[in-house]
Amino acid sequence: MSTTAFPADALIAKYNRPGPRYTSYPPATQFSPDVPADKLLDEVRDGEGPLSLYLHLPFCESLCWFCGCHTITTTNRSRADVYLDDLEKELTLFTPLLKPARPAAQLHFGGGTPNFFTPAQLDRLGAMLRRHFTFEDKAECSVELDPRRLTREHVEAFARMGVRRASFGV
Numbered sequence: 001m002s003t004t005a006f007p008a009d010a011l012i013a014k015y016n017r018p019g020p021r022y023t024s025y026p027p028a029t030q031f032s033p034d035v036p037a038d039k040l041l042d043e044v045r046d047g048e049g050p051l052s053l054y055l056h057l058p059f060c061e062s063l064c065w066f067c068g069c070h071t072i073t074t075t076n077r078s079r080a081d082v083y084l085d086d087l088e089k090e091l092t093l094f095t096p097l098l099k100p101a102r103p104a105a106q107l108h109f110g111g112g113t114p115n116f117f118t119p120a121q122l123d124r125l126g127a128m129l130r131r132h133f134t135f136e137d138k139a140e141c142s143v144e145l146d147p148r149r150l151t152r153e154h155v156e157a158f159a160r161m162g163v164r165r166a167s168f169g170v
């Protein structure tokens with residue numbers, strides 16, 4: 001009977017080094033100023049097919065000691081209103097550049113802590129997204145949540161936005 005040695009040493013040698021945190025694709029380490037703005041806009045205008053949307057809701061009530069996310073620590077919920085005002089302006093400028101036939105097939109809320117937003121603010125966000133995008137019937141919608149501050153009203157608000165999958169973490 002032949003045996004094949006498990007290449008543990010090779011695997012350890014291969015992966016025993018710092019790597020990017022794959023919380024987004026492409027990872028931030030691949031962002032480059034060498035891509036000019038007009039090239040980026042061409043990509044946006046010429047793009048085809050379904051959209052995958054990521055909404056970064058960058059607020060937390062307190063900062064976890066291990067946090068590597070882009071977040072703002074505050075208990076002031078009106079910061080989320082200002083964020084939503086700015087997001088509305090950005091969507092008004094940006095979405096007319098997209099081909100109108102492109103549906104949204106995926107939507108993900110990360111952060112920060114998306115349930116930092118009040119249920120009323122989440123309802124406002126959901127209405128805004130429905131005004132600017134057409135979602136496929138079976139669009140995949142998911143959210144990252146801080147279970148320490150999650151209420152039934154939050155769950156119901158995310159459900160109204162079409163969210164069907166949640167991951168919990170702090």
Ligand code: SF4
Pocket residue numbers: 059060062063064066067068069071111112113146169170
């Ligand atoms: S809840 Fe998440 S994003 Fe907020 S401070 Fe903790 S690890 Fe960072």
